[in-house]
Amino acid sequence: MHLIIGKAQRTDIPPHELGGYIMTFIYLPSVFKEDFKQYIGLIIPTILKVKRC
Secondary structure (H helix, E strand, C coil): CHHHHHHHHCCCCCHHHHHHHHHHHHHHHHHHHHHHHHHHHHHHHHHHHHHHC
16 A cells, blocks of 8 residues: 555656556555554545645
8 A cells, every 4th residue: 555655646747647546546545444444544645645636
């Protein structure tokens, strides 16, 4: 999970690759269920950062 979040925070990757990492955040909650809660604090700032670009 930290690898995905780290890649999504990078600014030196192409937009289509960045979009792929961000899109995984759509599916991860349904896969990880309750275990996903611990990552929400890391993911929200990442999504907001990408949204501003």
